[in-house]
Amino acid sequence: MAQVGFDGFDGFDVRDAGTIFQSAATPMTVLARRPDGHVEVLAVNPAGVRVTGWDPVEVRGRTLGELYPEDHAARTERLLAELDRPGAVVDYRVEAEVATGRRAYEVHIIGLGARDDAFLALSMSRDITRREVAESALDETQALARIGHFSWNLETDELTWTDQMYELFGLPRTMAVVSADIFQTIDDPQQLRDRIDEAVATGGSYEAEFTFTRSDGERRRAMARGRALRGRDGTVVRIAGTTQDVTEQREAEAHAAAAAGARVRQAQALELNDDVLQGLATVRVALMEGDHDLALHVVDRTMDAARAIISDLLRDHLGTGPVPGDLVRARSTTREDGA
Numbered sequence: 001m002a003q004v005g006f007d008g009f010d011g012f013d014v015r016d017a018g019t020i021f022q023s024a025a026t027p028m029t030v031l032a033r034r035p036d037g038h039v040e041v042l043a044v045n046p047a048g049v050r051v052t053g054w055d056p057v058e059v060r061g062r063t064l065g066e067l068y069p070e071d072h073a074a075r076t077e078r079l080l081a082e083l084d085r086p087g088a089v090v091d092y093r094v095e096a097e098v099a100t101g102r103r104a105y106e107v108h109i110i111g112l113g114a115r116d117d118a119f120l121a122l123s124m125s126r127d128i129t130r131r132e133v134a135e136s137a138l139d140e141t142q143a144l145a146r147i148g149h150f151s152w153n154l155e156t157d158e159l160t161w162t163d164q165m166y167e168l169f170g171l172p173r174t175m176a177v178v179s180a181d182i183f184q185t186i187d188d189p190q191q192l193r194d195r196i197d198e199a200v201a202t203g204g205s206y207e208a209e210f211t212f213t214r215s216d217g218e219r220r221r222a223m224a225r226g227r228a229l230r231g232r233d234g235t236v237v238r239i240a241g242t243t244q245d246v247t248e249q250r251e252a253e254a255h256a257a258a259a260a261g262a263r264v265r266q267a268q269a270l271e272l273n274d275d276v277l278q279g280l281a282t283v284r285v286a287l288m289e290g291d292h293d294l295a296l297h298v299v300d301r302t303m304d305a306a307r308a309i310i311s312d313l314l315r316d317h318l319g320t321g322p323v324p325g326d327l328v329r330a331r332s333t334t335r336e337d338g339a
Contacts, residue, residue, distance in 0.1 A: 021043075021045050026047055027124070028125075030112075030121075041063075069096075085111055086112055090108075090109050091109075092107050103127055104128050107123060107125045153237070154239065157180075192208045192224065205226065224243045
């Protein structure tokens with residue numbers, strides 16, 4: 001395949017760059033801005049040929065209007081019009097249909113200098129399709145998990161937030177946020193400050209859960225995790241981390257605990273019914289029939305069952321069962337007491 005090199009371009013040193021241009025894995029194109037404002041292609045490297053499908057010989061001298069969709073060509077021409085000196089740079093993102101399908105590119109255009117009545121520039125593009133897909137998936141995952149990322153410059157007190165952080169606190173994305181604004185929304189800001197101060201002092205990490213009030217007045221629960229980052233001189237200059245809304249998670253845990261408690265109480269009630277109340281009913285029947293031996297036997301068995309149930313209840317609440325004497329009352333309840 002024929003290749004177009006840099007030979008013959010005046011006004012800037014290109015011969016030493018020719019080898020790099022031809023062998024680079026990055027798609028590159030040399031462009032010329034004409035006096036009428038239109039831009040034509042002077043050269044495209046092999047990497048650019050693989051992406052665009054252009055013939056490197058036939059494409060030379062053709063304008064962007066002939067090669068690109070109208071809006072893409074017009075945008076590139078406007079950006080090249082901003083280049084007024086060698087070394088000037090403009091950057092932009094573009095989506096385009098290329099030989100490999102529709103892709104997203106990050107484009108850097110660098111001014112090279114003048115040649116005759118044209119201004120030359122080098123366009124370099126990087127395929128960012130996969131990166132953007134990954135970033136989009138990450139953003140979606142973070143939104144579903146309600147996780148926001150932040151970076152806190154300790155020297156300037158500047159906070160850099162992802163969109164999810166603004167959503168978490170109910171703040172507009174255009175708002176410039178400082179740490180004092182956030183600490184004011186937290187119920188116990190000192191606890192969080194202490195954890196952060198410790199991380200800064202040790203150069204380590206921290207974790208803290210807190211309750212806060214959003215800008216709309218809604219109360220939420222969040223888990224913050226961060227780590228201290230040092231500058232070149234070894235001093236901690238920044239905190240980076242995440243904040244996750246755990247409100248629903250904590251509510252679900254509370255509901256689950258309440259449900260578990262209800263199931264335990266239900267089991268205890270059934271046990272009382274089976275072992276104690278039914279035992280007392282049996283005693284009553286035995287006494288009515290005059291079978292005192294059976295009544296005493298059932299009373300002893302029922303008291304043993306009652307002691308076992310009470311021991312289990314105390315163990316559930318106190319972590320230990322009763323010791324001898326704990327279940328003996330200071331004075332008995334009798335009919336004379338009015339019971």
